[in-house]
Amino acid sequence: MEKHSSKILDDAVDAFASLPGIGRKTALRLALHCIYQDPSVLNNFARSVSKLGTELKFCRKCHHVSDADICHICTDQKRDHNTICIVESIRDVMAIEDTGHFRGLYHVLGGIISPIDGIGPDDLNIETLIDRCKKDKIDEVIMGISPTIDGETTIYYLTRCLNDAGVHKISILARGVAFGGELEYADEMTLGRSIRARIPYQLNE
Amino acid sequence: MEKHSSKILDDAVDAFASLPGIGRKTALRLALHCIYQDPSVLNNFARSVSKLGTELKFCRKCHHVSDADICHICTDQKRDHNTICIVESIRDVMAIEDTGHFRGLYHVLGGIISPIDGIGPDDLNIETLIDRCKKDKIDEVIMGISPTIDGETTIYYLTRCLNDAGVHKISILARGVAFGGELEYADEMTLGRSIRARIPYQLNE
Numbered sequence: 434m435e436k437h438s439s440k441i442l443d444d445a446v447d448a449f450a451s452l453p454g455i456g457r458k459t460a461l462r463l464a465l466h467c468i469y470q471d472p473s474v475l476n477n478f479a480r481s482v483s484k485l486g487t488e489l490k491f492c493r494k495c496h497h498v499s500d501a502d503i504c505h506i507c508t509d510q511k512r513d514h515n516t517i518c519i520v521e522s523i524r525d526v527m528a529i530e531d532t533g534h535f536r537g538l539y540h541v542l543g544g545i546i547s548p549i550d551g552i553g554p555d556d557l558n559i560e561t562l563i564d565r566c567k568k569d570k571i572d573e574v575i576m577g578i579s580p581t582i583d584g585e586t587t588i589y590y591l592t593r594c595l596n597d598a599g600v601h602k603i604s605i606l607a608r609g610v611a612f613g614g615e616l617e618y619a620d621e622m623t624l625g626r627s628i629r630a631r632i633p634y635q636l637n638e
Numbered sequence: 639m640e641k642h643s644s645k646i647l648d649d650a651v652d653a654f655a656s657l658p659g660i661g662r663k664t665a666l667r668l669a670l671h672c673i674y675q676d677p678s679v680l681n682n683f684a685r686s687v688s689k690l691g692t693e694l695k696f697c698r699k700c701h702h703v704s705d706a707d708i709c710h711i712c713t714d715q716k717r718d719h720n721t722i723c724i725v726e727s728i729r730d731v732m733a734i735e736d737t738g739h740f741r742g743l744y745h746v747l748g749g750i751i752s753p754i755d756g757i758g759p760d761d762l763n764i765e766t767l768i769d770r771c772k773k774d775k776i777d778e779v780i781m782g783i784s785p786t787i788d789g790e791t792t793i794y795y796l797t798r799c800l801n802d803a804g805v806h807k808i809s810i811l812a813r814g815v816a817f818g819g820e821l822e823y824a825d826e827m828t829l830g831r832s833i834r835a836r837i838p839y840q841l842n843e
Contacts, residue, residue, distance in 0.1 A: 438703050438705075438709045438731075439694060439703045439704055441689050441705055442690070442694060444686040445687055445690050447686070448683045448686040451679075452671065453668070454664070454668075459659070461729075462659070464690060467687060470691060471691070472692050473691075474691070475690055475692075476691065476692075477653070478656070478684075479683075479684035479688040481652070482650055482653060482680055482683055484646050484650070485647070485672045485680055486675060486676070486677030486678075489644060492643075497643055498643050498644045499644055504644075505643050523670060526643075
């Protein structure tokens with residue numbers, strides 16, 4: 434696509450195209466949409482995006498996104514402050530919060546140990562996790578980490594650190610066939626392990 | 639999706655989700671991408687979008703986007719200033735410019751006459767078109783307008799206006815089967831008309 438009449442338009446297309454998953458055609462479509470918007474609407478848009486860089490913070494306790502130094506989950510006195518769920522990313526906090534099935538606190542690692550990607554324990558928020566476990570009274574740590582090879586490595590590493598820090602009740606997410614999923618589409622490993630880890634079933638009469 | 643820990647993040651998600659074709663999940667993905675960017679990158683992004691509202695202009699002659707009062711096409715003395723191609727939108731100017739097959743000027747209508755959508759001639763940039771044709775020496779007007787029902791209506795209306803203004807050489811885009819297209823996928827009307835409007839074929843020996 435050749436450059437257009439306007440450097441201002443080109444710059445905006447470049448800006449949109451720098452976002453992940455937005456190609457140049459979509460970027461042009463978004464920019465052309467914007468030129469017919471009210472300038473105040475565009476300014477609000479621009480300010481919202483800018484603030485992500487200048488005003489958004491990460492919680493000093495759990496590293497989740499926050500508008501204050503400590504996030505609204507860590508400050509919520511109605512939550513269980515003795516249980517921590519360790520997750521890879523902010524996205525995972527949101528996913529678990531959306532389920533409504535967890536009322537404890539989180540700890541965002543900011544990644545998982547991945548030798549191939551050159552990510553080691555020092556690149557993750559592990560030190561602050563150990564500090565929390567030593568300082569606060571933590572009864573249980575849940576590993577809310579994907580059951581991939583890197584995930585299992587991370588779980589193994591964290592468990593050793595946590596045991597050393599005096600935390601011994603550690604759990605992982607239940608694994609098995611997905612609810613509502615068709616058996617024929619479940620992968621072999623999941624299906625095989627689900628048979629071995631089968632659950633006794635009883636009628637509630 | 640429930641609201642998140644941060645009003646700043648929520649505002650950015652809302653902002654991205656207000657763009658056409660961007661749903662809330664994609665908006666969240668874009669916002670989360672942004673929070674790991676350098677604040678200066680985000681400020682540049684924000685400024686680029688803002689400028690679309692505050693600094694981008696429309697050419698006073700042809701209504702194409704422009705950084706100046708008159709666009710770079712209208713000021714280009716190497717172009718043919720006696721031929722105007724009328725198009726519906728800025729997007730169409732770009733599409734025709736990309737072909738490299740037109741060296742005249744443009745006139746962006748800003749829509750087409752559409753009784754169903756309540757768009758009449760007064761909503762379009764027709765007055766400025768007639769003014770141009772009266773003031774400048776226009777030899778030919780090309781209707782670069784889609785061959786839809788509304789498009790044909792617009793072409794008919796414009797032709798009458800242009801004839802009244804003294805422009806009599808008016809042409810429409812060639813119609814027929816698309817280059818590289820498979821005949822079996824051409825619609826009936828296009829194929830039927832292409833047979834009736836067939837072109838003599840001769841070997842250049």
